[in-house]
Amino acid sequence: MTAEINGVSSNGHEKPFKIFIGYDTQEDVAFEVCRFSLQKRASIPVEIIPIKLSELRKSGLYWREKGKLESTEFSFSRFLTPYLANYDGWAMFVDCDFLYLADIKELRDLIDDKYAIMCVQHDYSPKETTKMDGAVQTVYPRKNWSSMVLYNCGHPKNKDLTPEVVNKETGAFLHRFQWLDDSEIGEVPFVWNFLVGHNKVNENDKSTFPKAIHYTLGGPWFEVWKDCEFGDLWLNELEEYQKVEKN
Template sequence: MSAQTYAQPLPIYIGFDHRQAVSYNVLQFSIFRRSSKPVTIAPLVLPSLPITRQGLTPFTYSRFLVPWLNGFQGWALFLDTDYLCLADMAELFALCDDRYAAMVSKNEKRFEWASMILFNCGHPANRVLTPDYIEDPQRCRFPHTMDWLPNELVGDLPREWNHLVGYDPPRNDAKLVHYTQGMPVFEETSGSEYSDHWKLEHQAANQTRGWVELMGHSVHAGATADGRKVAKLHPQSVVR
């Protein structure tokens, strides 16, 4: 197990795609409301990063910047945007093993290994992952196969931490659900496994209680002649 003690928030980086921002919003909400420890969640927004290289998504290559973004220190997690978290991220970080430079779920679809990566950012083997290296297709050719690392430096995580909907056999104990063929928000994938879980999370992430409950007892509230609570921005309605 890792000798590192997590006194600081757990650093999590999520690929961001402006074409489907709803996926990022639901994922980050599902993470922080289940975590028993503080987390920092950073979206990898390509225009704000020191590379321009992209593929099917804007974060196809920016994921490999995580060790550099984390100052080549500690452990940090990368996730594709199309996940749902159903467990405590502290449980995942507890699996960090300093023998490895990176840890992934080595499922049968090797092209999906890099969709969730626990990076040992301080490991010397990850020092190659600089912006210049990642931007160069001649040097950084097949990073999604973890080709910058020897096999013995890539650890294996339990399959429930990267359950591939539509590829892996169905299971009821997935901790990170990966809608790799498309989130349930799309008509084409609306009936997929764990689709109801995603839709409930989306609803929870975009709800709010009423104004009276949240603000009715604050200094920003006034009352009408019949005692109703109203915002002071409507002075004509407030009894002075």
């Protein structure tokens, strides 16, 4: 058995950074572009795993019925990330409606082992009543915090996120990280979960330039959102992805 320090085993090989992406059958192309944008820019080994509801149900890991306020197939299954990572090391969960513009190594290097999780701590109250393809927009504390999370999967508190807990607990308990103390939640810069329509770029301040764009209200893969802010960047990435797939 080889020892491991900071994700590097004693034989010198770097373990892939596990990234779980929420998958929705209505947004397959969003998942593919998100995955492509991550892999293309990564300077470290990454292992990208879709969280697919059908597979989780088939394997008996997910059995809760879909609630009226769930806008995606991964609204709750996202919290299985530590379990799916075998409660080992750090892993990331991210919604599929993201476009990465920077090397994921930059985000991984911000990891601090004293935290159970790390995320962008948005102060966000959407004005819209609907999002994406007509789904109801809900407002709650810590909204969008759970849309991209770095999980310290081996942290004792995260071992409480068993399939049983994920299947029975309320949305409030899970999305507000109520299994943790506030001191166990670390913060990363907002540019790693840059909310289209909410966060703003200051041309004179490079620290405001997005590294990961989150099309939280709806992305260019929906006809009605084709002209949204930063939509051109996503469409360019889609075109590049399609060219690579053809070759």
